[in-house]
Amino acid sequence: MTSTLRARWVFPVDRAPIRDGVVTIDYGRITEVGKHTCSTAVEDLGEVALLPGFVNAHTHLEFSHLRNPLGQSGMPLVEWIRLVIAERGRTNTDPSASIQLGLRESLACGITTLGDIATSAWGGTRWPTPDRLAFLEVIGFSRARATSALAALIEKIDAATEPLLAAGASSTQNAISVLTGNAMGISPHAPYTVSPDLLNRLVEVASRRGMPLAMHVAESRDELALLECGGGPFRELLEERSMWDPDAIPPNSRSGDYLQRLAAASRSLVIHGNYLTCDELAFVGENRDRMTLVYCPRTHAYFGHDRYPLESAFHQGVRIALGTDSLASNPDLNLLAEMAQLSTTFPQVDPFDTLQMGTLAGAEALGCADAVGSISPGKLANLVAVPLPGGIAAEPKEVLQAVYASAYAHFRVWLRGREVDRVATRT
Secondary structure, eight states: OEEEEEEEEEOOSSSOOEEEEEEEEETTEEEEEEEOOTTOOOEEOOSEEEEEOEEEEEEOGGGTTOSSOSSOTTOOHHHHHHHHHHHHTOSSOOHHHHHHHHHHHHHHTTEEEEEEEESSSOOOOOSSSOEEEEEEEEOBOSGGGHHHHHHHHHHHHHHHHHHHHHHTOSSSTTGGGGTOSEEEEEEEOOTTTBOHHHHHHHHHHHHHHTOOEEEEESOOHHHHHHHHHSOSHHHHHHHHTTOOOTTSSOTTOOHHHHHHHHTTSSSEEEEEOTTOOHHHHHHHHHTTTTEEEEEOHHHHHHTTOSOOOHHHHHHTTOOEEEOOOOTTSSSOOOHHHHHHHHHHHOTTSOHHHHHHHTTHHHHHHHTOTTTSSSOOTTSBOOEEEEEOOTTOOSOHHHHHHHHHHTTTSOOEEEETTEEEOOOOOOO
């Protein structure tokens, strides 16, 4: 069961890159990482960069049946949400089948672990697929909806507990750390769909059950307007859907109020954060042991948001992970393409930091860095081999830039030490 892979470059992430490196695998786990010696019998992968399996910290796989993003680039977020609501109202789509499509596409793109916002915990997952942490989405803006929304969530969690236990987890707590293939978290959707009262209750449930949280926060300026004065396009949308409660949000609320609530959980993901202030980013940085900011570069560009506060987040010590978001706002689920977008938008960012955001930071955010996110002895042998162009320079940073430029190359992918067949992806 032992095998050794040799690559022109190995990028472990948690240590320096290795030119002419080897990775030894035994029973699905990495046992050794180092430089090739003539005495070592290897499978030579040739002119490739060997990377950890990518970790997609934020996606919505239930939209993976879409062939094109909804709407048009640059449209207001509220108008796009109307299209999302209409899409969810269709009766000829099967969420489970869409999740399967998304899992297969993700794996073909080198994603071996992901955090998925979903309406149900289980999608009929079959091996081999990426390990999936399903954040169960909760919506309930009016205070009158809080009790029923919470009860519906508890029912879903309890219904999913039995298959989790059968899969080998001792409880729902931190289930992804044992990598059973599926695990659960909670997703209070956003400040414009979840009241502060309901959010407080969800944080209590998450803390009691040891489950992570993921919430869209500070995604648009219209969201900030709703929090500050209770007006704007989001109020209009809520009124249209008979969801508006004038007393749900205290006047002069801010995104930081929601961050403080999320920080009470053992682990939380702040999704997007496009318009977080310096003070709010500082709060996330101060709580980096339990909070992660998730940046989705191509979705951010699709909506034409203001420049992402990446430099400020770095300065404030924020842990930043990457996500693809969904096919409702993105052409595919290729996380390496997100790294390429980040590299183009922020050329001053160290390429190693970009790789770390797409691997180890995502694993830390999802609570499974003990098993994935870097090429390290003891961790699962989740690996991606990206071909390098001929005559590549010897400077590791230049090699990584070439990797990002090869986002749509033919990857080879290993999941728990087993190479998986490549399936067709979008073009």
